[in-house]
Amino acid sequence: MRRYWISIVLSAFIVVGLGTYYVYGAVVDFPEYKILKVSGDVNEGSKISVQGNFSDGGGNQFLIATAEGSDYPSRRSIISQIFSGSRSWMNDQVDIRQMLNDHRSFMRGKGNFTSFYKDEEWIIYADAVLNNSFGVKPEIVLSIDTLNQTSGVVKHYETIVEDPMDYSQIFVEDVQLIGEQIHMFINQRSKGDLNGSAVEYHDYVVDMNNGTLINNARLTFGDNTKDNVELFDRSIMNTIYSASSDHAILIVYDEQKRVNDYMGIIDEHLYSYAYKTGVLTDLSDTMLKAGIDDIGEIRLDGHILTILNYEEDFIKLSRYNIDTEKVTNEDISLSAQQLGAEKIIMGTTKNNKLYILFYKNDIPKVAVLDTTNGAILYTGEVVYEGEASESKWTMNTEGRLYMQIAD
Amino acid sequence: MNRYLKLVHMEVDRFKYILAGLMSLTLICQFGAVIWWTKSAVSNRESGAWNNGGSMAYSLNPSHNGNLSFTEVISNTQFLFMIPILISIGVLAIYVFLIWYRDWFGRNTFIYRLLTLPIARRHIYFAKLTAILLFIFGLVSFQLALIPVEKLIFNLIVPSDMRDPSYISNSIYANPALGMLIPWHFDSFLVYYVIGIIAVLVIFAAILIERSYGRLGILYAILYLGISAFLLLFPMVGLGLDNLNGYLYPNEIFAIELVMCVAVMAVSVWLGCRLISKKITV
Numbered sequence: 001m002r003r004y005w006i007s008i009v010l011s012a013f014i015v016v017g018l019g020t021y022y023v024y025g026a027v028v029d030f031p032e033y034k035i036l037k038v039s040g041d042v043n044e045g046s047k048i049s050v051q052g053n054f055s056d057g058g059g060n061q062f063l064i065a066t067a068e069g070s071d072y073p074s075r076r077s078i079i080s081q082i083f084s085g086s087r088s089w090m091n092d093q094v095d096i097r098q099m100l101n102d103h104r105s106f107m108r109g110k111g112n113f114t115s116f117y118k119d120e121e122w123i124i125y126a127d128a129v130l131n132n133s134f135g136v137k138p139e140i141v142l143s144i145d146t147l148n149q150t151s152g153v154v155k156h157y158e159t160i161v162e163d164p165m166d167y168s169q170i171f172v173e174d175v176q177l178i179g180e181q182i183h184m185f186i187n188q189r190s191k192g193d194l195n196g197s198a199v200e201y202h203d204y205v206v207d208m209n210n211g212t213l214i215n216n217a218r219l220t221f222g223d224n225t226k227d228n229v230e231l232f233d234r235s236i237m238n239t240i241y242s243a244s245s246d247h248a249i250l251i252v253y254d255e256q257k258r259v260n261d262y263m264g265i266i267d268e269h270l271y272s273y274a275y276k277t278g279v280l281t282d283l284s285d286t287m288l289k290a291g292i293d294d295i296g297e298i299r300l301d302g303h304i305l306t307i308l309n310y311e312e313d314f315i316k317l318s319r320y321n322i323d324t325e326k327v328t329n330e331d332i333s334l335s336a337q338q339l340g341a342e343k344i345i346m347g348t349t350k351n352n353k354l355y356i357l358f359y360k361n362d363i364p365k366v367a368v369l370d371t372t373n374g375a376i377l378y379t380g381e382v383v384y385e386g387e388a389s390e391s392k393w394t395m396n397t398e399g400r401l402y403m404q405i406a407d
Numbered sequence: 408m409n410r411y412l413k414l415v416h417m418e419v420d421r422f423k424y425i426l427a428g429l430m431s432l433t434l435i436c437q438f439g440a441v442i443w444w445t446k447s448a449v450s451n452r453e454s455g456a457w458n459n460g461g462s463m464a465y466s467l468n469p470s471h472n473g474n475l476s477f478t479e480v481i482s483n484t485q486f487l488f489m490i491p492i493l494i495s496i497g498v499l500a501i502y503v504f505l506i507w508y509r510d511w512f513g514r515n516t517f518i519y520r521l522l523t524l525p526i527a528r529r530h531i532y533f534a535k536l537t538a539i540l541l542f543i544f545g546l547v548s549f550q551l552a553l554i555p556v557e558k559l560i561f562n563l564i565v566p567s568d569m570r571d572p573s574y575i576s577n578s579i580y581a582n583p584a585l586g587m588l589i590p591w592h593f594d595s596f597l598v599y600y601v602i603g604i605i606a607v608l609v610i611f612a613a614i615l616i617e618r619s620y621g622r623l624g625i626l627y628a629i630l631y632l633g634i635s636a637f638l639l640l641f642p643m644v645g646l647g648l649d650n651l652n653g654y655l656y657p658n659e660i661f662a663i664e665l666v667m668c669v670a671v672m673a674v675s676v677w678l679g680c681r682l683i684s685k686k687i688t689v
Contacts, residue, residue: 083648110652
């Protein structure tokens with residue numbers, strides 16, 4: 001036996017070494033941070049996750065803190081990083097997640113979450129493919145799949161739209177069902193020109209019974225004839241992508257022509273497009289009259305526009321009704337001092353709640369307000385949960401802090 | 408079983424000096440790096456140079472109070488830590504081939520004696536495989552054992568009022584090579600090392616194909632390596648894992664990848680055992 005000592009010692013060394021390390025790994029985790037309630041209803045803080053960095057000499061480690069504890073994405077197992085991480089955008093949307101659970105077969109091969117529409121009866125997936133191969137007449141193929149949730153019947157249509165314009169890319173921004181007409185709101189970008197004036201928005205209307213193209217409305221907005229001015233745009237669709245909505249929102253910026261990469265915004269306009277009437281309305285003046293002079297971060301929930309503006313020392317929320325062209329409720333406006341904050345980092349809205357991330361004394365803090373009346377429902381702070389000897393660790397407020405709200 | 412263990416021991420015995428050399432190199436490089444960097448950092452702080460921005464490396468210290476942590480040492484000595492790790496990986500990768508070819512091309516054509524032993528020839532195959540795994544995991548365990556000792560050395564050099572606490576886990580991740588070598592999650596460890604084991608099995612099969620079919624065998628071996636690589640990589644790159652409109656769901660692709668791994672592994676072991684038992688003659 002003595003002659004085999006090298007092999008025996010080596011084997012024992014492996015078993016003890018790896019065993020100890022992974023048993024130790026199973027019981028000891030990384031520095032634990034938590035969002036702890038300071039005041040209010042603890043349930044209001046359960047959907048908040050604060051993303052930041054933990055610093056321990058050897059650089060920063062990205063971590064996500066919630067009321068449950070903390071998570072280090074870079075240290076997730078390789079299997080979950082590769083397989084759960086891929087196409088994670090689908091699982092991030094509550095509506096898409098539900099559809100994936102309920103209609104796994106129908107959802108196969110459908111990955112563009114802005115292409116979905118869902119109501120009580122129908123699920124529609126409408127995608128657009130650009131066919132502009134060399135030597136082929138350019139065309140856009142509208143590919144539509146419908147699922148009747150009551151009968152389970154699935155139908156597929158393909159409609160070809162011939163368009164002489166040579167587009168470089170097209171993107172489905174929104175899909176809606178009005179009566180028996182499917183509206184596909186599509187952003188089409190011309191080849192070789194990246195400036196805003198080369199972007200078109202189309203509303204393609206397709207008969208859901210036979211896939212026939214009923215109408216192709218090109219939206220005309222802004223004035224691109226001005227000298228030294230370029231138009232840039234962005235679209236705002238319903239917060240829940242697959243939910244029904246009567247409107248699509250476009251924000252169009254007049255910007256100085258590019259000089260040394262500097263572009264100054266000269267003017268900005270906010271348009272509302274109504275699917276039912278096909279009318280594009282410039283909301284800028286009516287919103288200005290309603291007291292909204294900065295469109296900051298904007299969200300659309302049905303016919304309500306939520307406009308959020310914040311700086312380091314204040315946060316202001318306005319809600320504007322597109323149908324009545326009036327603000328609903330009073331604006332919510334808070335200073336950093338009122339919040340007890342050294343610095344406001346960000347704000348976001350979801351489900352009629354305003355979520356604010358700020359910090360004081362190097363401690364990240366959160367607050368939840370009711371957007372209908374401005375009442376503070378919850379306040380909390382990110383704290384280190386560990387032994388007192390290790391309490392020197394704090395979540396680094398100098399790095400980038402960010403907040404996400406779960407559905 | 409007893410004969411198989413004897414064969415394993417024989418393979419370990421033949422590699423013991425190289426293994427000891429690799430371990431010594433790791434120990435010298437890493438201990439040296441920890442002692443050198445920590446002593447410099449401490450003297451820098453004691454002399455006040457740190458506060459005056461005397462050294463760029465120390466003035467970039469992420470700690471607010473200028474204290475030192477073990478994680479910081481690992482982070483700042485990455486190159487010296489990586490050298491022995493990379494050399495060990497390289498030596499083991501070469502030895503996967505040498506463990507077979509040294510028997511054929513060594514001084515005494517040892518393979519004749521091995522193949523004429525009155526035991527099932529598959530024992531030779533499994534003994535060589537086991538030996539390679541013992542060398543790999545032996546070096547990994549040695550690296551694991553070194554880290555607490557290095558932390559102890561750090562604690563001995565740095566006065567307690569100049570020290571910040573640090574997690575071993577965080578220290579390991581301060582060096583990407585260590586993070587790969589000894590990932591915190593056991594399933595990541597399994598994934599990395601099972602992929603490595605499959606690679607060893609495929610190479611073993613390719614070597615035995617080459618040994619069985621002479622010159623034509625080289626072509627067959629390359630073909631086998633190519634087919635195996637294709638089967639292992641295809642589910643990950645060819646089935647649209649990150650494709651927006653991929654037809655298969657990620658968990659289905661994972662299942663296919665798993666089946667491919669098991670299939671390549673099983674075929675390689677079967678082929679290796681069959682070739683050494685039936686095809687290779689002396």
